Amino acid sequence: MPIEPTVTVLAGPTAVGKGTVSTYIRDHYPQVWLSVSATTRAPRPGEVDGVHYFFVSDAEFDAMVTDHALLEWAIVHNSHRYGTPKHKVDEALAQGRSVLLEIDLQGAREIKRTLPSAQFVFLAPPSWDEMVARLVGRGTETPEQQRARLETAKVELAAQPEFDHTVINDRVERAAAELVELMGLPAQVRD
Ligand code: 5GP
Numbered sequence: 001m002p003i004e005p006t007v008t009v010l011a012g013p014t015a016v017g018k019g020t021v022s023t024y025i026r027d028h029y030p031q032v033w034l035s036v037s038a039t040t041r042a043p044r045p046g047e048v049d050g051v052h053y054f055f056v057s058d059a060e061f062d063a064m065v066t067d068h069a070l071l072e073w074a075i076v077h078n079s080h081r082y083g084t085p086k087h088k089v090d091e092a093l094a095q096g097r098s099v100l101l102e103i104d105l106q107g108a109r110e111i112k113r114t115l116p117s118a119q120f121v122f123l124a125p126p127s128w129d130e131m132v133a134r135l136v137g138r139g140t141e142t143p144e145q146q147r148a149r150l151e152t153a154k155v156e157l158a159a160q161p162e163f164d165h166t167v168i169n170d171r172v173e174r175a176a177a178e179l180v181e182l183m184g185l186p187a188q189v190r191d
Pocket of ligand 1: 014018019037038041072073074076082083084102103104105106107108
């Protein structure tokens, strides 16, 4: 029997490794359709437009909001806007693909209102100390930005009970496999 395509939302505190898990899934699990978000932030080194994000201007993002072209959107870390292009998700579902959205908590709550049939998965750190170490070790944020992100993370950790499932990001490969299984998809890896 074909698997009923579903929408799964992966959220969790900042710096828990959502990006690493979703990148691993994109590279190893072609059976998962990973949504590519639109963002107004600038690309980081190595990020490719249309693969990691659709990098758009403020005016382009405004137009998407006005046209109701986003399934959800949010201002993340009080700076840039991020949103999920709706028609791409609809197209993937129409093709029978199971969809994964890697978004922030505000976005997850928005999806809970607009698409309550979605499955909500919280990615949790093995420990608080581990999460701090990852954020500092990443080296992509200034100390001021790191402090702001940790403040956000504290609040975000408290949201865990709102989710259907929690996956502990102890090892990226294991966490990714657990997530794919929760999506009801075969969890064999493509190397
Ligand atoms: P980064 O700038 O580090 O790639 O992502 C920052 C945050 O934005 C992450 O927590 C990520 O989950 C979130 N994010 C990425 N895309 C979207 C989106 O389409 N909607 C929402 N609400 N958050 C997103």
